[in-house]
Amino acid sequence: PPGFRTALLRLSPTCSSRPRAQRRHAAHFAFHPDPVPTKYGPTVKMNLFQSITSALDNTLASDPTAVIFGEDVAFGGVFRCTVGLRDKYGKDRVFNTPLCEQGIVGFGIGVAVAGATAIAEIQFADYIFPAFDQIVNEAAKYRYRSGNLYDCGNLTIRAPWGCVGHGSLYHSQSPEAYFAHCPGLKVVVPRGPVQAKGLLLSCIADENPCIFFEPKILYRAAVEQVPTEPYHLPLSQAEVVQEGSDVTLVAWGTQVHVMREVATMAQEKLGVSCEVIDLQTILPWDIETVCKSVVKTGRLLISHEAPVTGGFAAEISSSIQEQCFLNLEAPIARVCGYDTPFPHIFEPFYIPDKWKCFEAVKRMINY
């Protein structure tokens, strides 16, 4: 893991005073805040990293066994998600580990096996692979292989995820599909602060090991009103964020915001009504909500930042094709990252931006 990590989010996306060649590409999405939630009590304006802190704060306050650990979490984390927690709850509950991802996850499994609540942080999703064995062979199979004598259901692994404009190969990855092939895990990605807090609290409370991917480009960019008290949003439940009748658009994380823009463009330029679905949980995923939508619209576009081959869109696509064959009026489209490593200077050409998605909608309509 490199030393560049903390520098990643400091620069603003646009900087017009610089020479043209130095100018950064504009953000590829516009964050859409949710309506202010009313049913969970008072709200405060939070960005995504603050809503994570709020969820962790609620957890440490209510569960005396809960501990938070990882690389550099003690001083507040390189993305500020754990700021203040060590001072508030003590250094035996919020602490740094040695720099070793397989150790972090193995340690977290052990904490959970002993019955305590373990919230492990992997500094970037790109660095979760050293812990792949502990996650896939151990965490995911603990309950099954022991006949439910032992489990590590109290383990949650959080990791910053997704592209960030200039993260290149190892600060941009979206590894959810690697884990989607692993029975026993839950994999969750929120699209904004309200979902982040509610889904993270659900992951922590869930009796299964969960991986919670936080779109790091939203840590500061996404701001909305978030309830200060704890609340839970259900896992394995997709959310229809915008209803429509002609095409179903499925995405998760930042890409949901891209899809919302695509829906607006499709309406304005093509007169096409899009239904936008935030999948939220990758595994086990909510096939029912997607099916229901596709039965209605007859067309499906799935988009993710991760490479297309073996990406989770393939799973959605083939499942929907099996279940909704008679309703489909066009081939299911996948607009994803290319089958290359995530590039540095070519990021604007790499990502499945709104123009690529818009073009796919257009073709689908004209099929």
Place this chain on the structure above:
Amino acid sequence: MAAVRRLQKWVGLGFHAFRQNSALNSVRALQRRAFRTQGALFQQPFDSSAEKPQFPGASAEFVDHLEFIQPNVISGIPIYRVMDRQGQIINPSEDPNLSKETVLNFYQKMTLLNTMDRILYESQRQGRISFYMTNYGEEGTHVGSAAALDPTDLVFGQYREAGVLMYRGFPLDLFMAQCYANADDLGKGRQMPVHYGCKDLNFVTISSPLATQIPQAAGAAYAVKRENANRAVICYFGEGAASEGDAHAGFNFSATLECPLIFFCRNNGYAISTPTNEQYRGDGIAARGPGYGMLSIRVDGNDVFAVYNATKEARRRAVAENQPFLIEAMTYRIGHHSTSDDSSAYRSVDEVNYWDKQDHPISRLRHYMTARDWWGEDEERAWRKQSRKLVMEAFERAERRLKPHPDLMFTDVYDQMTPGLEKQKEAMWRHVQQYKEHYPLDLYEK
């Protein structure tokens, strides 16, 4: 609390300095070094006026000549021993003075395990179970260490520690149920044989991937420390597994996070066919401990009392001081690695015979008992007969028992069955009903 701990460290340091003066030997030198590393928790405060080195990463003096530190592999960390090969106590002050009853229990647990090993090994040869791994030659490490623990101490193992379960009273029927994967198996027939686990006996279910349990044990020990319930965790692994990255992770985490944990390495000379000189070039595993700031010792694994003493003291201190200990028990893997291995392909029969006939933990303990008139030929004959009968009865019961209900293939993947899995289960049954003559349904519970 921190102040108290700091005080303990200083007292400990003074004690070591004293011993250092009285007699210098390599063990003590290592202990002293280990203690210094612990001291790094309280690094010297930064002081720009001092002439000493001020680097934050280590606490050391400057030296004005070039000298690489040599590993000492020829004269390694000595092997702690309480009784010799004839069962004679060497140094009476180290004799744990266990009661006759306790020692007989040690002996019976070791020999019962040995009897079970022989019968299950044969049953695999006859194709009655699919796989087996014996414990020949390592029975002393299991029983000696298990006896030194509290029954509530959590055990993480590799796969060659069945004697720990045996010592804790795991019934023969459940050993057999697991190997036969029958309907009585606590693991519901999902894992290969010898992957035992028992919640009631605090023995965490075994898994095949090597060394994964090592950082897990550190995490469990950390949670146990926070519970403040006077418990420790023990983690067993072989010298081959110690080469895995997870071993490094577990050692380092347990030291920096101050976990009450005993790492127990069974160094039996081989990882399947790989001899230790292809596994490492340092002084075994024990020599790595001080590098992690961990108190370490090497014991004669064929000496059940040496294993007992070391584990007992490590446990006492691990709990009192919240720090990890490393015990490397030197043994010899007398049996094949597993039933899928023929060890004569890579080592001599003479070598194996030496350890089986001349330096075996069971025979050594028997010498000890015989010398005290606690055990004779008659007792031996009667116990052999009885233990064989116990094992054979359990074996036959296990073999007759049906396999678990096939529905159990789908449960426990998650705490609750997902709708997707529910559908797959129904699909399987629809298929199996249609093609039932092609599936072994009569072997399974209905």
